[in-house]
Amino acid sequence: MPTSPPTLAVYVIQRLADLGLDKVFGVPGDYSFPIDDAVETVPGVDWVVSANELNAAYAADGYARLKGAAILTVTYGVGELSALNGVMGAKAHRLPVFVVVGEPSTRIQRSGLVTHHTLGDGVYGNFFALSSAAAGASAQLTPQNAVQEVERVISEALRLSMPGYFLIPEDLAGLPIIGEPVKGRPLSELTAVRSDPQELKAALAALGQVLAPATRVVALPTFLVARYGAVPELEAFLAQTGVSFATLPMDKGILDESHPAYLGMYNGRASTPGVQAWVEEADVVLDLGGVILEDLNSASWSSDLSRTRHVVIGPDFVKVGAKVFVQTALRDVLAGLASVCPVFEGAPTRPRPALLPASGAPTDAILNQSFYPRLQAMLRPRDLLVCETGGCNVHLPGMLLPEGVGYAADTLWGAIGWGTPAVLGLALGDASRRVVLVTGDGAHQISANELGVMGRYGVKPVIFVLNNGVYGIEIVLSETGHGYDDLAPWRYAELPYAMGCDRWLSKVVRTVDELDQAIAQLQTWDGAAYIEVVIPASESVPQPHAVEDNTYKLDTPS
Structure with a gap:
């Protein structure tokens, strides 16, 4: 019937x-x-x-x-x-x-x-x-x-x-x-993009001509490698060829940063030490997906790939010099790339990112240099670190992620308040992973009501709210002393209970010792956690005027 x-x-x-x-x-x-x-x-x-x-x-x-x-x-x-x-x-x-x-x-x-x-x-x-x-x-x-x-x-x-x-x-x-x-x-x-066999063959041949004489090749994989499901092909290519790779802030976390070929962050003058020169002096840079040299993604446009053979392998095209090949799927190009790329044997002397050194005496106030190293040491394999738009965007992109730790941020769109609700979706997208959010208090005030939704649906994030009472990133990008940068004085650690998250671990930490105790408790805690980290407002320091103007281009050129 x-x-x-x-x-x-x-x-x-x-x-x-x-x-x-x-x-x-x-x-x-x-x-x-x-x-x-x-x-x-x-x-x-x-x-x-x-x-x-x-x-x-x-x-x-x-x-x-x-x-x-x-x-x-x-x-x-x-x-x-x-x-x-x-x-x-x-x-x-x-x-x-x-x-x-x-x-x-x-x-x-x-x-x-x-x-x-x-x-x-x-x-x-x-x-x-x-x-x-x-x-x-x-x-x-x-x-x-x-x-x-x-x-x-x-x-x-x-x-x-x-x-x-x-x-x-x-x-x-x-x-x-x-x-x-x-x-x-x-x-x-499903296959989002299908390759034309003739265009794919010609693209790989052109890539081979550029790669064959190269002695240093660096890959810059972008988030589009993940969007188009090409991470397995990229991992296989790196394993077969020994090519090094770096990531821009916008693309952080698409590959495991414990990978032996990982150089660190490429972000113009704000790159991991040694990485800018290593990338920009390479014979060939493989731009995988299409690098976006946006201001935050290039330290105010201080990246310079003009000295290299900058090859773009996009979602559905390949650009090698003046040649453009169309209808070429990113996955297919990466799958065939090892066959035309030299193998780089051994471990050449190249930059390697390092873990952040912890600092701070037990009774000290919590500063950036005491918080972020402890966060880094706390992370465990398969954690997913979420970086809210704001002051933490200054610190987290360059932090070396321990083995197996993923990363999510809103770098390009840059909407403050994105992080807290995004945690809900990330936690529901893979319930087997611990999702760890770092958010400033200003961004958190925009969307904190989503905490109650997390409690309703039983997700178990770890949330660090950095409370300095101001829109810290606005101060970094401008100057101190403006009333519009001050925030309403919330009692953040009381929010989970008020929103029905009764079984959450929630507390305020004001000293390095209290932070250490909270992190130690988190490592054996099997539920959601909400840690209000009180930091001095003075931790948000305006950039030098020259750096600010390089970002916003307001001064009359001299």
Whole structure:
């Protein structure tokens, strides 16, 4: 007996769940009720209801970093616009977050009625262009076009590794789709980009011509290597050839930093000692994915790759000198690269990053030089370290991660408040890993209400809140003495209990000894932990004016 076709809302959620996604992040809303209900109907997916839409978008961002994609659902207008900043961040960091939005019914729209969540002008297309701009592909769905359009948006979002956006009228969401439903496959079985054999062969030959005479080759793998599932191919290439690699701050953690070929951080003049010269004096630099020489990612544009043969192996192209090869998948190029690359035997004298030396007497106040080395020593294999945007972005990118430790940050988009909700998504994306967040108090105040959501869903992060009472990063980038840099004086360590996280370890530490005791307790603690680390406001020191102007280019050139 033939089965009835699924409703439009159920079909969209089911088709996205086919990718291997088991969580749907979001906030319910009236125009999205059929979508909200569909999440409860589709087997294998569970709701994760965030404190607000922006937090939900950040959580979806975190989940997508581990699972390869994510689902986010919010309501029309107020919901999707609240989430927009987080979705734009996912676009910047090339994460396929699928945003499913319910809008007022076609009956309301065709009747010209004015309803809530609008501008009161009877126009219902005001927000589609805005949300579409945050996506790599978008569609207004109907039962008639659903089968074709859902496949198009999924395929294009995965090809670009960017968000996809679906808009569904509330009355049509409950109607059955027209056409044969597609049963999808998990992300692990999909190929986002397929290579043209002729272009791939020619690209590898051109790469071989450049690599053959080289005596020093350095790889700069970017986060796109991870987005396109090419980390295994990269690891195999490094093992077969002995090529060294460094990472920029934006790309930290995509490979194990205990790897013998790891040089350290390449970030212009802020690089790990010796790394800038080693990279920029190489015969060939293999840019894997497309290095973004953004200000924070290049120490105010102080990186210089012009002296090298800078070869770009992008997601779907290869650039060798003036030659550009198209329709070449990153995974395929990396898989074939060892066959055209010399093998670099032995261990040449090259930079090696070192662990940070711990400092501070037991009764001393906690300073940056006493906190970060202890954090580094605390980390254990398979931990995932999350760096909030802010002052910790100055310290964590250059820190050598112990064996097996991953890393996540919002370096490019740079939204403060991203870290706390992202922890929720990361923890749900892989429950077997301990997620460790370092956040400043200013960023944390933006999204701290997501702590209650973590308690509700039983995730067990370790959160360090660095409390110095100010927007420290603003002081670093400007100067001291501004009232707008001062924060409301929260009692942070009381927040988990107030938000229902009753079984969390929560405490305040003010001295080096108290920090040591808390870390010792964490190493045997099997639950969530929240440590308020009180540090002096004086730890945020303005940059020299010349450095500041090099970042913002405000002074008249002399």
